Amino acid sequence: MNTKFDVIILGGGSGGLAVAERAVSYGQSVAVxxxxxxxxxxxxxxxxxxxVMWYAANLAHAAHDASEYGIKTHISGMDWSRLVAGRQQYVTDINHYWANYVKELGITHIQGYxxxxxxxxxxxxxxxxHAKHIVLATGSRPIVPPxxxxxxxxxxxxxxxxxxxxxxxxxxGAxxxxxxLTGILQAFGAQVTVIGLEARPLELFDEGLSTVLAETLTQQGVELRLGFMVTALSQQDSGIRVSSKDGQHLDGFDAVIWAVGRRPNTDNLGLAEIGIxxxxxxxIETDLYQNTVVPNIYxxxxxxxxxxxxxxxxxAGRRLADRLFGGQANAKIDYDLIPTVVFAHPPIGCIGLNETQAKALDTVVTVYETAFTPMRYALNKKGNRTWMKxxxxxxxxxxxxxHVMGEGADEMLQGFAVAIKMGATKADFDRTIPIHPSSAEEFVTLKRPDRVYYPKINR
Incomplete structure (x- = not known):
């Protein structure tokens, strides 16, 4: 068995496999x-x-809304087992694809840690x-508070x-x-209470987006208990109790889900022994080229x-391989203007600065904002509003x-992200012929700004 490679990658996830695939294309011997x-x-x-679960939840929402469009439906429940089985088969198919693809490329897959x-x-x-280069790509895991x-x-x-x-x-966790996960479970009929230490849902996102999200969740029947510091869980006759620092108790839960963040899988890699x-x-701290403090380890x-x-x-994985093996000495990822989507119900998308961040710029800032009921809910008595900024x-x-929250936000963001990455201005948006009727057209038809901020003198 071969034990010497040009590059060894610890971790067979998205980043690690990206390095492996690109490195092999440059003729390198690779082990994952x-x-x-x-x-x-x-x-x-x-x-x-x-x-997959999100799509299933969308279908559940559509089935509930169908009657107001004159479509006769009868929902008797859901077959959770069938959904899970289909989902797992889909995942297994992807696993098999990668296993076969890695083998075809000549990448050595070593099972173990x-x-x-x-x-x-x-x-x-x-x-x-042994390898000339070692790439750490071991991912992260959910945090469970002690x-x-x-x-x-x-x-x-x-x-x-x-x-x-x-x-x-x-x-x-909000x-x-x-x-x-709240949106998925709520769509399937669960009664969900979101408990968070933070003051608003999606606290790191634009404040206006958080406000609209909170209103939407409440309208959907989700209970929000924010500013709640969880100090203990306990089993009671009525179910699981969640207790707070100030003596509050929330009772009767048959499931509690920790969604308070993730921690990198760096605990058992032997980092200290090599100086990291x-x-x-x-x-693990790196520079913008993914270099750690130890040469040849990334x-x-x-x-x-x-x-x-x-x-x-x-x-990041592809750029690293381009730099190490493809002769592209300056190859690195640009971490500026990365689009992000939260697959809530409805979905949320954003790219660039939020309003608070933009106000700190040393230039005039104009903010355009709108909210409306999309045509998806033209005949529904209660529908999620779309919000844009x-x-x-x-x-x-x-x-x-x-920033956008509403039907189709996840898909429309990708196109706008290209334009913004290229340096688009409001005038570029205004010159674009809108697609009508659509929600996305609102971004290219915004007229007067809602707010204008001017830079502080001698700040």
């Missing part, structure tokens, strides 16, 4: 070490199975492997192991994972701590931020 099915969190316990022995050596069990009774809750990993839809759920000290968060994806998104990990900077009104 991972003890789980290839594809990483995204394929196995993240983006892919989540999106690696420990660093030096800047050119890793161990898997008793076997030592509070009494924490084991009574499950994480997003546990969500994908549920064999039925719980009736009453406490979703602890970030993107918590909001996404992660931050307290577990993140980190990509969630463990590098920048924009923990699958496409970011893929792009366009943030522009300078005399040319360069678009520096775009």
């Amino acid at each position: 070490i991972d003890g789980s099915a290839l594809g990483g969190t995204c394929v196995n316990r993240g983006c892919v199975p989540k999106k 690696a420990t660093l022995k030096s800047h050119t050596e890793v161990a898997v069990g008793d076997q030592i492997y 509070v009494p009774g924490a084991e009574l809750g499950i994480t997003s990993d546990g969500f994908f192991e549920l064999n039925h839809c719980p009736k009453k759920v406490a979703m602890i 970030g993107y994972i918590g909001i996404e 000290t992660p931050l307290r968060s577990g993140v 980190a990509v994806g969630d463990i590098a701590g920048r924009s923990p998104l699958t496409p970011v990990a893929v792009a 366009l943030i522009c900077a300078g005399e040319t009104e360069k678009v520096v931020g775009l």
Whole structure:
């Protein structure tokens, strides 16, 4: 068995596989070490199975709305087992694709978990492997806070192991994972309470977006208990109790889901032995070229701590291989203007600065905002409103931020992201002929700004 390679990658997720695929295209010998099915969190316990569930939830919403369009439907319930079986088969098919594709490319897949022995050596069990370059791409895992009774809750990993839809759920965490899972469960008939220490849902997003999201969740029947510091879970006769620091108790839950963030998988890699000290968060610091402090050792994806998104990990991995093996000495990912989507119900999309960030710019800032009921709900008595915000900077009104929540937000954002990345201005948007009738056309027909901010003199 070969034990010497040009590059060894620890982790068979999105970032690691991106490095491997690109490195092989440059004629390098590559090994990927991972003890789980290839594809990483995204394929196995993240983006892919989540999106399948999201589509199912959308269909549930559509079925409920159909009668007001004159379509006769009868919903007698849902077959959770069938949904899960189909979802898992879809994931398995992707696993098989990667296993076969890696083999076809000539990449060696080593089943197991690696420990660093030096800047050119890793161990898997008793076997030592050697490489000129080592890439760390081990991803991240859900955080479970160290509070009494924490084991009574499950994480997003546990969500994908549920064999039925719980009736009453406490979703602890109002970030993107918590909001996404809340929308799915609520659509399937669960009664969801979102519990968060933060003051508003999606606290790191634009404040206006958070406000509209909170209103939408409440309209959908989700209870919001924010500013609530969870200190314990306990089993009661009525179900699981969630207790707070100030003595409040929320009772009767048959499922509690921890959605309070993720931590990089850097605990058992042998980093200290080779001179790498992660931050307290577990993140491995790198420069913009993915270099760690140790020569020939690199980190990509969630463990590098920048924009923990699958496409970011893929792009970073490809650029790294281009630089190391493709003769592109300056190849690196551009972390500016990365579009982001939260698959809520309805979906949320944003790119660039939020309004608070834009106000700090040393130039005039104009903000355009609108909200309306999309045609999707023309005949429905209760429908989710669409909300949009366009943030522009300078005399040319360069678009520096775009935020949207509503039907189709996930799909429309990609096209606008290209334009904004190219430096589009409000005038460019205005010159674009709108597609009518659509929600996206509102972004190119906005007229007068809602707010204008001027730079502070001698700030």
